[in-house]
Amino acid sequence: MMENINQLKEKHNQYSQAYPLQNLSEGEMAIYKKLEEFREKLRFPAIKNDIGSFFNYLIQENNYRYIFEFGSGYGHSCFWYFVGGNEERLKSVILTEIRDDLEEYYLKNEFPNSWREKIQYSVGDSFEIIQELKPPIDFLLIDGQKALYREFIEIAWDHLSGGATIAIDNAFFKGSLLEDGLASAKATAAIRDLHQWVHEGEKNKRWKSCYFPYADGLILLNKTIY
Numbered sequence: 001m002m003e004n005i006n007q008l009k010e011k012h013n014q015y016s017q018a019y020p021l022q023n024l025s026e027g028e029m030a031i032y033k034k035l036e037e038f039r040e041k042l043r044f045p046a047i048k049n050d051i052g053s054f055f056n057y058l059i060q061e062n063n064y065r066y067i068f069e070f071g072s073g074y075g076h077s078c079f080w081y082f083v084g085g086n087e088e089r090l091k092s093v094i095l096t097e098i099r100d101d102l103e104e105y106y107l108k109n110e111f112p113n114s115w116r117e118k119i120q121y122s123v124g125d126s127f128e129i130i131q132e133l134k135p136p137i138d139f140l141l142i143d144g145q146k147a148l149y150r151e152f153i154e155i156a157w158d159h160l161s162g163g164a165t166i167a168i169d170n171a172f173f174k175g176s177l178l179e180d181g182l183a184s185a186k187a188t189a190a191i192r193d194l195h196q197w198v199h200e201g202e203k204n205k206r207w208k209s210c211y212f213p214y215a216d217g218l219i220l221l222n223k224t225i226y
């Protein structure tokens, strides 16, 4: 195991990416390695290990059971919901992916059947899939198209339980909103608008929000019942 950690540390050149792997069991490590293989092959912008393990902690700590993802790829972020024996607690994990070439990798990953039984992988548009849902979601990961984040949260809002957490990954560009030229004008305008809107929601007591400067930035909103 240590060898793996050291190799990965070297590869990522960042202890924060290697550290979360220390707690994985041998079986989980095997699943993780396959996901990494896909990430490299597809050059896919999968979730980072530090953020994944943070989600795992958040979900276990709050006893969240119903998870929905806007943008799931082949299931890399989903891995982090299950590790540490959390499968017993989870009731339903809904993965949505608009690209139709990634399901084949989801099916080829090494998730055990006990995980797959709780996962519903849908190829399609998250905006449509979320509207068909019955049970309230208590953890929502937004990891699709930046320009649509705000619109998506509004649509998802009535499908969230009181106390649900919304995680918005890559909420900044390279940790910054301020530098021009990091992204297209349209994407920059959308992300500025998102931040203004998050701030207004906080002022209006719609949610509690907080920003973590991990990687390209993570925003958490908690749907608070006052």
Ligand SMILES: C[S@@+](CC[C@H](N)C(=O)[O-])C[C@H]1O[C@@H](n2cnc3c(N)ncnc32)[C@H](O)[C@@H]1O
Residues within 6 Å of the ligand: 045, 046, 047, 069, 070, 071, 072, 073, 074, 075, 076, 077, 078, 096, 097, 098, 099, 124, 125, 126, 127, 143, 144, 145
């Ligand atoms: C950053 S990647 C997701 C990474 C994934 N959460 C992981 O950690 O492996 C964003 C994904 O969102 C998908 N996506 C974009 N718009 C979408 C939509 N409207 N519905 C479903 N998926 C969408 C993209 O095709 C892309 O695969």
